[in-house]
Amino acid sequence: MAHYAFIDENNIVVKVITGVDENDTTNLPSEFSSWEEFYSDQEGLTCKRTSYNTINNTHLLDGTPFRGNYASKSGLYDTVNDVFLPEKIYDSWVVDETIWDYVAPVNKPAVNPEQYKWNEQAYQDDTANPKTEGWVLKPEHR
Numbered sequence: 026m027a028h029y030a031f032i033d034e035n036n037i038v039v040k041v042i043t044g045v046d047e048n049d050t051t052n053l054p055s056e057f058s059s060w061e062e063f064y065s066d067q068e069g070l071t072c073k074r075t076s077y078n079t080i081n082n083t084h085l086l087d088g089t090p091f092r093g094n095y096a097s098k099s100g101l102y103d104t105v106n107d108v109f110l111p112e113k114i115y116d117s118w119v120v121d122e123t124i125w126d127y128v129a130p131v132n133k134p135a136v137n138p139e140q141y142k143w144n145e146q147a148y149q150d151d152t153a154n155p156k157t158e159g160w161v162l163k164p165e166h167r
Contacts (some may be wrong), residue, residue, distance in 0.1 A: 028077050029061065030096030030109065031070040038100045038109065039070065047074055073102060075109060081124040082108075093125030115145045117159070131159045140166040 027047050031040040045052070045060050057063040064072040076084070076091035084090045093108030094100070101110045108125045118127035131148065134141055141160040148159035 027060070028075045028095070029064050029072050030075045030102065031064070031068050031072055032102045033070060036102045036104060038096045038098055038102060040068075041075065041096050041098060071102075073109075081126050083124075115143060115148075117145060117148050129159060131157060133160050137166075 027044055029042050029044045030038045031042075033039050042064075044064060047060050050060075053060060053063060057066065061072045061074055073092070073096070075094075075096035077095050078085045078088065079090045079092065079095055082090045082093050093103075093106070094111060096102070096109040097111055099112040101113070102108075103110055103120075103125075106122070106125075110120065110125060111127070113127055115127070115129070117130050119130060120126070121128045129143055140162055142163050143159055144161045145159070147161055148156060151158035
């Protein structure tokens with residue numbers, strides 16, 4: 026069993042399916058060289074295999090991470106780096122290429138970090154250069 030992501034013309038993941046194991050080519054029609062190619066043809070979309078066990082560029086079962094992350098609907102396929110990224114939630118967050126995920130442009134406070142949440146508006150309103158705002162105390166910790 027393998028998982029495959031279908032990607033639209035904007036490199037957005039529109040669907041993820043469970044399909045035939047990529048090494049099982051016994052039923053692969055001869056005109057196709059891979060299951061990715063076969064599924065692409067069937068759906069009319071780009072298809073890329075994805076690893077259910079890869080999150081933040083780490084394989085959960087101590088295997089080799091594959092394509093950064095398990096693809097998620099509305100996530101992004103980065104064609105340059107051949108990795109899947111989760112859906113970007115905040116405009117200001119940037120990709121950390123060690124974990125292939127978005128991270129805040131300002132470090133979370135080191136003391137009691139669980140008490141803070143990201144506030145995009147606070148970050149955008151910050152006029153300092155470089156910006157230092159963004160993490161705010163959750164209401165229950167004020």
